[in-house]
Amino acid sequence: MWRSAFAEPSMPKDPETAGQQDAPHTLIPFLQSQSQTALTRLYTRPSSCLAIFRLLGPIERQIVMSLLWLEGPIASQTLNGWVTKEGRKPYGTALDTLSKIQILPNPGTRMLLNPNFKASFRMALTGGGDLNSFGVPYVSSKEKDAERDGAGDKKFGPNSEHLDSYALERWETILHYMVSSGTDSTPQRPSAGVLYLLQRSGLMQPLPSPSGYSTASSRKTSQLQISSLGFQFLLHTPHEQLWELLLQYLKMVEERQMDLVEVLNFLFMLSTMDLGREYSPDNLTQTQLVMLEDLRDYGLIWQRKSSSKRFSPTRLATTLTSSTPLLPSSGGGNTGPQGFIILETNYRLYAYTDNPLQIAVLNLFVHLKSRYPNLVVGSITRDSVRKALNNGIRADQIISYLVTHAHPQMRRNNPLLPVTVQDQIRLWELEKNRLKSADGYLYTNFAAQADYQVVLDYAKQIGVVLWENSVKRCFFASAEGHSNIRGFIERRSKDEQM
Amino acid sequence: MSHLSLLLDLQPAAWHDPTQSLQFSTFLAHILVFLNAHLAQKHENSLAIFGAFPGKSIMLYSSIDQTKPADRRVQPDPNWYQPFKTLDAALTERIREEMPQPSTSSEAEELPVALVGALAKALCCKIIQATKVEAPSDTPVVMPESRILIVSVSPDAAASYIPLMNSIFSAQKLKVVIDVCKIYGPDTTFLQQAAYLTGGSYIRVEKHESLLQYLMMCFLQPPSVRSLLAVPTTDRVDFRAACFCHKDIIDAGYVCSVCLSSGSDCF
Numbered sequence: 001m002w003r004s005a006f007a008e009p010s011m012p013k014d015p016e017t018a019g020q021q022d023a024p025h026t027l028i029p030f031l032q033s034q035s036q037t038a039l040t041r042l043y044t045r046p047s048s049c050l051a052i053f054r055l056l057g058p059i060e061r062q063i064v065m066s067l068l069w070l071e072g073p074i075a076s077q078t079l080n081g082w083v084t085k086e087g088r089k090p091y092g093t094a095l096d097t098l099s100k101i102q103i104l105p106n107p108g109t110r111m112l113l114n115p116n117f118k119a120s121f122r123m124a125l126t127g128g129g130d131l132n133s134f135g136v137p138y139v140s141s142k143e144k145d146a147e148r149d150g151a152g153d154k155k156f157g158p159n160s161e162h163l164d165s166y167a168l169e170r171w172e173t174i175l176h177y178m179v180s181s182g183t184d185s186t187p188q189r190p191s192a193g194v195l196y197l198l199q200r201s202g203l204m205q206p207l208p209s210p211s212g213y214s215t216a217s218s219r220k221t222s223q224l225q226i227s228s229l230g231f232q233f234l235l236h237t238p239h240e241q242l243w244e245l246l247l248q249y250l251k252m253v254e255e256r257q258m259d260l261v262e263v264l265n266f267l268f269m270l271s272t273m274d275l276g277r278e279y280s281p282d283n284l285t286q287t288q289l290v291m292l293e294d295l296r297d298y299g300l301i302w303q304r305k306s307s308s309k310r311f312s313p314t315r316l317a318t319t320l321t322s323s324t325p326l327l328p329s330s331g332g333g334n335t336g337p338q339g340f341i342i343l344e345t346n347y348r349l350y351a352y353t354d355n356p357l358q359i360a361v362l363n364l365f366v367h368l369k370s371r372y373p374n375l376v377v378g379s380i381t382r383d384s385v386r387k388a389l390n391n392g393i394r395a396d397q398i399i400s401y402l403v404t405h406a407h408p409q410m411r412r413n414n415p416l417l418p419v420t421v422q423d424q425i426r427l428w429e430l431e432k433n434r435l436k437s438a439d440g441y442l443y444t445n446f447a448a449q450a451d452y453q454v455v456l457d458y459a460k461q462i463g464v465v466l467w468e469n470s471v472k473r474c475f476f477a478s479a480e481g482h483s484n485i486r487g488f489i490e491r492r493s494k495d496e497q498m
Numbered sequence: 499m500s501h502l503s504l505l506l507d508l509q510p511a512a513w514h515d516p517t518q519s520l521q522f523s524t525f526l527a528h529i530l531v532f533l534n535a536h537l538a539q540k541h542e543n544s545l546a547i548f549g550a551f552p553g554k555s556i557m558l559y560s561s562i563d564q565t566k567p568a569d570r571r572v573q574p575d576p577n578w579y580q581p582f583k584t585l586d587a588a589l590t591e592r593i594r595e596e597m598p599q600p601s602t603s604s605e606a607e608e609l610p611v612a613l614v615g616a617l618a619k620a621l622c623c624k625i626i627q628a629t630k631v632e633a634p635s636d637t638p639v640v641m642p643e644s645r646i647l648i649v650s651v652s653p654d655a656a657a658s659y660i661p662l663m664n665s666i667f668s669a670q671k672l673k674v675v676i677d678v679c680k681i682y683g684p685d686t687t688f689l690q691q692a693a694y695l696t697g698g699s700y701i702r703v704e705k706h707e708s709l710l711q712y713l714m715m716c717f718l719q720p721p722s723v724r725s726l727l728a729v730p731t732t733d734r735v736d737f738r739a740a741c742f743c744h745k746d747i748i749d750a751g752y753v754c755s756v757c758l759s760s761g762s763d764c765f
Contacts, residue, residue, distance in 0.1 A: 050538055050579060061539055062719045062727055068535075069710050082715075087726030125534045127578035127586070136576040274580045283576075322541025 024097060025055040026243045030250060032100040034260070039102045041261045043117040046124035047133040051268035052101070053121065054321040059087070059094040064103065064113065068121060073112035135269055138278040138310035160276045160315070163302055167314035170299025171238070172357050178204060179234055179360040181226050191297045195224060201248035203230035228392020234361050235397040237404065242316060245298065262287045270300060270313045271320035278310040339405040343380075345418040351376045352407065364388050365398050380421060385428045395429035438466055441482045444474035451492075458488050499542035500643040500720040501627070503620035504533065506558075508549050509611045510598050512651040512682050520681065520706035529649070530589065532713040534582045537561070539718075544642065546623055547589060548616040549596060555615035558592040559585060562627065610655035613648065617665045617676075620646050624672055643720045645675040645698070650689055651682040656747060659688060659740035666692045675721050679703060679712065687736040687747060694735045697721070701730060 031039065031052070042048050053064060066079065083091045098104035103117050123129045174190050181204065189195070198204040204224040226234075233241060246267065253260050266288045273279060281292060292311060295301045300317040303310070340358070342350040349366055353359065354374050362368065365388035368378035378384075388398060399422055406416055415422075443459075446452035452473045459465045464481025468474075477485060506529070513522040537543055546560040561581070575583055624644050646669070669676055669692075677698040678689045685702065693700035703712050716729050738747050742759040751762045 046577075047579070053538060054541060058539075058720070058723045059726060062723055065535055065539075065718050066715045069714060082727050082729075084726055084728045087728075090726055123577075124579060125531050125538060125582070127575065127583065129577050132576040134576055134579055272579050277580075319541065 024057065026240070026247055027052075027055055028097060028101065030247055032097075036102055038261055040114070040116050042264055043103075043114060043120055045131055045133040045265050045268070046120045046129065047135075047272045048265050048268040049117055049121040050124045051271045051321045052103075056097070057090075057094060059090050060098055063091075063094060063098060064121075067104070067111055067113050068118060073110040076107060076109060076111050079111060132283050133265070133269060135273045135279045136283050138280040163276065163312060163314040166302050167299040167316045170297070171242075171316065172355075174198070174298070175234065175241075176357045176360060178226050178230055179357065179364070181224055193294055194297050197245060197248055197252070198230075199224060200252055201229075201245065202227055203233050231364060231388070231391040231393045232397060234364065235393060235401045239319075242298075242320070246320075249294070258287045258290065259285075263291060266291050267320065270295070270317040273313045273318055275313065275315055275318045278312050280310055282309075339407050339410070341402055341405045342407045342410055343402060343417055343421060345420050347380045347421055347424075349378050349380060351378075358405075361401075364391065365393065380425070382428055385425055386432065389429055389432050395425045398425055439479040440464075440466055440477055441479065441485075442474060442476045443485065444472070446473040449473065454492070455485065455489060459485050499540055499544070500645070501544045501546070501624070502533075502536050503623065503644070503646045504529070504545070504547045505613065505616045505620060505646060505648040506547065506549050506593075507611055507613055507648070507650045507652055508551050508593070508597060509652040510552070513597075518682065518706075520709065525681075525709065526590065526593065528710040528713065530586050531710060532718070533585060533589075534579075535714065535718055537581055537585065538579075539720075542642075545585070546620065548620055549593065550611040550613040550616040551596060551598065552611055553609035555612040555619055556592075556596055557619060557623075558596070559589050560623070561585070562623075610657065611652050613650070613652075613655070614658040614661045614665060617646065617648070618661070621665060621668055621672065621674065624674055628672075643722060644672070645677060645721060647677045647679060647717050648689060648692075649679045649681060650686060651680075653683045654686040654688050654747070656740045656745040659745065660742070662688050662692065666695050669696050677701075677717050679717060681706065681709070685736070687738055688740075690732060690735050691737060694732065699729045700732045700735075 034042075042052075053061060056064070063079070066082075067074070095104065095107040099107050103114050104111060105114060173188050174194055177188070177190050178198065190198075195204075199206070203226070205227045206224060233244060236244070250260065250263060253263050262285050266284070281289060284292065292301060292303075293306070295317070296303055296306070296311075298316070300314060302312045302314055340352040341362075342352075344350075349362075351358065351362055352375055359368070359371075359376055362376065362378065365380065365384055366378040367381045367384040368376055370377045385395075385398070389395070399417065403416055410416055443455065446455070449470075452470070452475075456465065456468060456470075456475055459475065459477050459481060462481055462484055464477040464485070465475055466478055467476040512518070513525070533545060533547070536545060544561045546562065547558045549556050549558045627642075666676070674696065675698040676692045676696040678686075678693045678700040680686070680689070680700065680702045690700045692698075699716060701712060701716050703709055719727060719729070738749060739751070739760045740746060741748050741751060741762040741764065743761055743764050746762065748760070748762045751760050753760050
């Protein structure tokens with residue numbers, strides 16, 4: 001699941017797309033919805049500024065950098081002069097984003113960065129201050145030091161391989177639980193906190209009637225079943241999955257009476273920490289100590305014991321603000337770091353994996369036929385794809401999953417996946433979407449073609465026409481346009497009477 | 499992700515001149531902040547710094563080459579992002595070690611700085627990086643956008659015309675953009691040509707106290723962003739070549755029809 005989620009290039013090939021290359025990070029809209037005071041408080045920490053800066057798009061980053069070292073405001077025309085003709089649109093969106101998250105308030109008139117952000121971000125780049133926002137390293141007592149020196153490479157706490165395998169195990173437990181819910185297999189259950197989060201985010205839902213399942217009735221805990229959102233979630237890249245869960249976590253924060261700014265600060269602090277180093281929780285607030293426990297369940301933090309006086313961030317945490325969370329290969333480990341799926345034009349699919357999670361995910365849309373120690377063979381059929389579509393998965397998601405996890409040998413093909421299979425999956429989706437329903441009104445019985453045409457033109461102008469037939473002189477418009485159209489017709493008939 | 503190779507022209511004579519408005523320590527501080535800003539842009543951004551000293555060129559720092567345990571020696575600081583601290587500590591230490599004192603030997607000073615050597619090393623690093631990435635074959639891996647920034651303080655060294663031209667051509671082949679930031683000294687014809695031919699920009703810093711602002715606005719963005727946020731380019735480029743035998747820059751000369759070498763009256 002983890003291995004080559006980002007092997008697919010996401011770099012812009014031509015500069016045209018450079019501005020739009022990545023849609024804004026999922027966290028940015030969330031930040032936009034926060035109050036100005038919360039954001040201002042957030043910007044007092046250098047590590048938060050650095051992390052948020054990294055989540056911004058390339059143009060936004062450049063604007064921030066250009067303005068960072070200016071003391072006074074500059075006229076917006078000055079910076080406008082730097083924008084090329086192609087850059088106008090992305091530049092406008094970038095300014096909009098920056099003003100919404102209060103980094104650059106009022107970009108229309110004069111440009112001046114938020115003073116808090118400016119001061120903290122400068123501090124992040126030059127070092128200094130005494131906010132300890134990048135995490136206080138754990139310093140052991142002297143005797144421990146001596147003992148560790150003898151131990152050589154253990155000097156810096158758990159090594160990164162150990163952290164990686166821990167993070168991976170945690171994360172796969174969550175995903176595996178999701179994917180195998182509703183089936184008879186009973187994988188290891190993640191902790192209650194994780195289950196609650198999954199349920200709140202709508203990725204999983206309680207079974208409608210627990211008695212329907214023999215396993216459920218025998219168990220006391222409520223049984224959860226994966227929702228259609230959850231199915232889509234499984235096919236996302238690990239990075240997106242992680243942020244989706246964290247975002248949900250942030251949304252729950254207020255219910256739990258936690259301070260959002262502290263929560264965000266802690267997340268951003270983790271993202272700027274050094275992998276394989278131990279940190280001391282002494283400087284953390286009460287809220288952050290609670291988070292420590294939650295994030296341990298998600299695999300973002302490692303602690304020797306839950307009562308331990310130190311913690312280490314795992315790679316999941318330290319790559320939060322990067323776009324390549326490259327946890328090394330998982331589970332069995334005999335599949336390479338690249339993809340593992342071979343898809344043939346005859347719809348047969350060979351997956352070189354022994355990872356139960358990957359097999360379970362494939363099982364969502366592939367009809368699996370046989371299984372060998374390192375290989376699963378199946379085929380993509382109409383039924384298997386329809387099952388996935390009914391679960392709420394989209395054809396594009398299936399295709400992008402196959403592309404991301406394609407075996408290196410597949411990468412010689414151009415296009416990567418057989419066109420027939422791709423088209424067929426899309427056709428199966430279309431088959432399902434043949435009917436589209438919309439609420440609205442049908443306008444008919446126009447006396448003259450001219451009347452019909454005038455009203456139709458008006459309706460088109462306000463953009464509510466869904467269907468038209470000029471021979472029968474009728475058209476169908478959506479419900480929200482009805483009052484306008486009625487008013488228009490009434491006005492016209494009045495005018496004609498006069 | 500993007501890779502930046504920074505070439506520092508560390509000509510002791512220019513930097514130890516007390517009459518200059520920009521002191522070396524201030525200059526270094528500006529450069530360090532600029533480098534931090536580059537690393538801050540993206541988690542994956544990488545960096546290599548080369549120093550051109552009189553007669554030799556040295557790689558001062560590379561964020562790719564993590565074989566040295568040096569960065570572990572640096573004590574973590576809760577108030578500073580660790581990679582920044584590592585970089586700053588390593589670079590200042592290396593420069594202090596390598597920077598020759600101006601008065602130590604007069605003959606070393608007469609040597610021109612080995613800017614071309616540093617440039618060639620930077621390009622070699624790029625090639626090594628490229629081959630390393632290709633090693634696991636098949637998977638299409640994103641090559642980092644690569645660019646070279648030359649911070650120059652010394653005048654043209656006409657003797658290095660041919661190797662410099664060769665470096666420019668290989669940079670063109672590797673699609674590496676060369677930017678030039680001229681701080682002191684007369685405009686250098688050859689570096690202007692280097693920037694022009696590789697699509698970079700050649701900028702002369704007029705106000706030394708705002709060097710950082712120049713660096714931030716003109717040299718920070720990777721080439722892909724430059725098509726959207728333009729960077730000033732030079733409109734007047736001095737295209738004169740050097741005579742192959744006397745190494746002088748010439749306005750008009752002769753070109754050998756066989757080997758295309760150019761020369762003045764000596765032909």
